Amino acid sequence: xxxxxxxxxxxxxxxxxxxxxxxxxxxxxxxxxxxxxxxxxxxxxxxxxxxxxxxxxxxxxxxxxxxxxxxxxxxxxxxxxxxxxxxxxxxxxxxxxxxxxxxxxxxxxxxxxxxxxxxxxxxxxxxxxxxxxxxxxxxxxxxxxxxxxxxxxxxxxxxxxxxxxxxxxxxxxxxxxxxxxxxxxxxxxxxxxxxxxxxxxxxxxxxxxxxxxxxxxxxxxxxxxxxxxxxxxxxxxxxxxxxxxxxxxxxxxxxxxxxxxxxxxxxxxxxxxxxxxxxxxxxxxxxxxxxxxxxxxxxxxxxxxxxxx
Amino acid sequence: xxxxxxxxxxxxxxxxxxxxxxxxxxxxxxxxxxxxxxxxxxxxxxxxxxxxxxxxxxxxxxxxxxxxxxxxxxxxxxxxxxxxxxxxxxxxxxxxxxxxxxxxxxxxxxxxxxxxxxxxxxxxxxxxxxxxxxxxxxxxxxxxxxxxxxxxxxxxxxxxxxxxxxxxxxxxxxxxxxxxxxxxxxxxxxxxxxxxxxxxxxxxxxxxxxxxxxxxxxxxxxxxxxxxxxxxxxxxxxxxxxxxxxxxxxxxxxxxxxxxxxxxxxxxxxxxxxxxxx
Numbered sequence: 001x002x003x004x005x006x007x008x009x010x011x012x013x014x015x016x017x018x019x020x021x022x023x024x025x026x027x028x029x030x031x032x033x034x035x036x037x038x039x040x041x042x043x044x045x046x047x048x049x050x051x052x053x054x055x056x057x058x059x060x061x062x063x064x065x066x067x068x069x070x071x072x073x074x075x076x077x078x079x080x081x082x083x084x085x086x087x088x089x090x091x092x093x094x095x096x097x098x099x100x101x102x103x104x105x106x107x108x109x110x111x112x113x114x115x116x117x118x119x120x121x122x123x124x125x126x127x128x129x130x131x132x133x134x135x136x137x138x139x140x141x142x143x144x145x146x147x148x149x150x151x152x153x154x155x156x157x158x159x160x161x162x163x164x165x166x167x168x169x170x171x172x173x174x175x176x177x178x179x180x181x182x183x184x185x186x187x188x189x190x191x192x193x194x195x196x197x198x199x200x201x202x203x204x205x206x207x208x209x210x211x212x213x214x215x216x217x218x219x220x221x222x223x224x225x226x227x228x229x230x231x232x233x234x235x236x237x238x239x240x241x242x243x244x245x246x247x248x249x250x251x252x253x254x255x256x257x258x259x260x261x262x263x264x265x266x267x268x269x270x271x272x273x274x275x276x277x278x279x280x281x282x283x284x285x286x287x288x289x290x291x292x293x294x295x296x297x298x299x300x301x302x303x304x305x306x307x308x309x
Numbered sequence: 310x311x312x313x314x315x316x317x318x319x320x321x322x323x324x325x326x327x328x329x330x331x332x333x334x335x336x337x338x339x340x341x342x343x344x345x346x347x348x349x350x351x352x353x354x355x356x357x358x359x360x361x362x363x364x365x366x367x368x369x370x371x372x373x374x375x376x377x378x379x380x381x382x383x384x385x386x387x388x389x390x391x392x393x394x395x396x397x398x399x400x401x402x403x404x405x406x407x408x409x410x411x412x413x414x415x416x417x418x419x420x421x422x423x424x425x426x427x428x429x430x431x432x433x434x435x436x437x438x439x440x441x442x443x444x445x446x447x448x449x450x451x452x453x454x455x456x457x458x459x460x461x462x463x464x465x466x467x468x469x470x471x472x473x474x475x476x477x478x479x480x481x482x483x484x485x486x487x488x489x490x491x492x493x494x495x496x497x498x499x500x501x502x503x504x505x506x507x508x509x510x511x512x513x514x515x516x517x518x519x520x521x522x523x524x525x526x527x528x529x530x531x532x533x534x535x536x537x538x539x540x541x542x543x544x545x546x547x548x549x550x551x552x553x554x555x556x557x558x559x560x561x562x563x564x565x566x567x568x569x570x571x572x573x574x575x576x577x578x579x580x581x582x583x584x585x586x587x
Binding site for chain 1: 416425426428442
């Protein structure tokens, strides 16, 4: 008899307790579902507010940019409008060629050096490496006009080279360098340690392992970082503003003045001729297209499957 | 039931052991490994018999893997790691003698716990990677080494027609045999194996165990294993390590596998092999 009470008593208490637990849990769940719906609505409102300027930007860019694009835009040199021909502005081939040249030379300067430094940082734990990393991270956040100022005072003024594509490339390279260094370091560090050990256990020297095992495994990340660095540099105005001279010819040679797409926007937006101001939208559109293609290719490259040669 | 299993393990141990203790491939004399002044394993003195399989057994934390990695100087790259005592390869002290770490590692190969083929290389490139690292470029040599190593690792038949596909396409067991082939391509004198079957299913494990028994005709094997049956099945000699009161692993007993599993000198060895702890 007493056994039965002992058995039943706690069970009933347990039943009541379970009922209460379920009630509280249900109330809590209902409250949270309500909060969740409210937050969802707020998030959607915030998203639409944030999307408005972005969508407007793209619409304005396309609507103003597309009408100015034609064959002459890409192939002709710029012409200054006159009172007789206020609508003849020519093309911006000089800026397209200049931007390509600037970024090509900047890439040649920055990519190999950045990869080497990044690999060094990933594989060395010395004090020197640590301070180098701090420098790279600080440089990544430095204002880009600073690079332009540095290139101006050092190359244009002190070395007396004049306004050149090289000076602009130098400024852009300094801007790209920390991006490449940091992304390379991350890519190399993410290669599993077991692969390095496998190489060591086969009697390979550390530099052989870096070259033949670690770098190929990290290649995807390194290339992605380099493309993103270039896409950042393409759109930069400040570093080239002071140093490239804004040439009016299609110029590839590194020691001559060149123009660039962002510089053209900066100059022509201030023009007194409406046709020149209108053309700026076309230049901006081409620039955005450049950046878009670059970051798209970085994404495609990053998501591709591991390839074996 | 437990006794039946034990009797089974003991009879396997008896069958596996070949009693003659011949020349040594490697000799350990009072070897200890410490990290930043804290000793992880000490007191290790035994011989790795030539053309024999030596197993290192003991519970987690007893220093088996730490000891194994001292044998090919893999601790060299760990800051603060120090190996004391003597490890002799053909009479030459591998830490202080006239031998570089890279030469040592070319002569003492290693297979790791998890298969670690190079993911950016094909099967073929993986097998001959050690040779390429060491400057061998002649195609005929590389081709011959690739085929013979893959045959030795019992992998040739299944990969013969897809040597150029990525190594990551292989199954886990195949990848591990590829790693064995990669180590064998260097024609090492000693092969270190760190729990090589712990990440594999029973069938893949069995194939690798079979492989080890055939391999010992050309290479001396040192294997770390948590699996008592595995140690009993495949090893000729057995080193039992245990973590002491001060959390430092040390060698308790070294003998033929038969003796370790049937009538060890130390009662702790018996307790461990009987499964009373660990």
